[in-house]
Amino acid sequence: MNTSTRLRIAIQKSGRLSKDCQSLLKQLGIKLNLREQRLIAHSTNMPIDVLRVRDDDIPGLVMDGVCDLGIVGENVLVETQAERERVGQPNAVEKLSKLDFGYCRLALAWPQELGQQSKDWFKGKRIATTYPEILKQYLAAENIDASVVMLTGSVEVAPRAGLADAICDLVSTGATLEANGLMQGETILESNACLIQNANLNDDAKLSLINKLLPRLKGVKQAKE
Numbered sequence: 001m002n003t004s005t006r007l008r009i010a011i012q013k014s015g016r017l018s019k020d021c022q023s024l025l026k027q028l029g030i031k032l033n034l035r036e037q038r039l040i041a042h043s044t045n046m047p048i049d050v051l052r053v054r055d056d057d058i059p060g061l062v063m064d065g066v067c068d069l070g071i072v073g074e075n076v077l078v079e080t081q082a083e084r085e086r087v088g089q090p091n092a093v094e095k096l097s098k099l100d101f102g103y104c105r106l107a108l109a110w111p112q113e114l115g116q117q118s119k120d121w122f123k124g125k126r127i128a129t130t131y132p133e134i135l136k137q138y139l140a141a142e143n144i145d146a147s148v149v150m151l152t153g154s155v156e157v158a159p160r161a162g163l164a165d166a167i168c169d170l171v172s173t174g175a176t177l178e179a180n181g182l183m184q185g186e187t188i189l190e191s192n193a194c195l196i197q198n199a200n201l202n203d204d205a206k207l208s209l210i211n212k213l214l215p216r217l218k219g220v221k222q223a224k225e
């Protein structure tokens with residue numbers, strides 16, 4: 001549990017969500033000194049600390065109450081929730097807002113030379129992914145008996161490397177798939193970054209600070225529309 005009286009927010013340290021997270025916090029009026037490569041950045045004008053970590057760690061930190069808030073892709077959130085559900089760890093969070101950045105889709109793809117394929121083609125195949133729980137749920141719902149190969153990176157090279165027959169990976173423009181000779185199939189999850197809160201947060205001062213930040217967030221989102 002975060003026993004600090006300062007509101008703790010987890011964001012991605014470096015990656016596709018970092019810049020947007022930093023500019024969002026700035027637009028919310030939270031002044032931070034992010035220049036140093038520190039794990040924690042203290043706000044100079046509000047009782048807020050920002051923890052900069054790998055995106056994969058963000059849902060767990062919020063679910064365990066180590067951080068009060070977090071900004072993370074729904075893809076990582078849904079995967080962590082399913083994984084924790086399976087092993088019986090706490091996985092509840094309150095989703096405060098869907099944000100207007102970090103859009104991507106988790107989609108199936110296979111070697112282009114095979115041409116268009118139906119769902120039946122996946123039966124008995126090996127599918128590489130970083131999102132095994134989401135993929136397994138999809139396969140179960142579609143009644144497809146396929147095996148899932150977990151890879152934490154370079155999923156798009158798995159078919160060429162002979163590690164899998166197909167992949168299930170994040171796509172935004174499709175350029176990476178094309179560059180790797182893959183053809184995009186069904187989308188199994190659409191994702192945006194979202195703001196999540198620890199489900200058991202009951203510190204009045206922190207809750208009232210969050211209640212002050214949320215209308216600002218709404219304003220920032222409306223201004224962009």
Ligand code: ATP
Pocket residue numbers: 012013014015016017053054055056072073074075076102103104170171172173191192193
């Ligand atoms: P970390 O080192 O923090 O673990 P990472 O390499 O896992 O970083 P990034 O590639 O920076 O993660 O992606 C972070 C998030 O950005 C993704 O989980 C997803 O929500 C979002 N995203 C948006 N577009 C894409 C895309 N084309 N490919 C991958 N992720 C994307």
Ligand code: ZN
Pocket residue numbers: 054055056
């Ligand atoms: Zn990651």
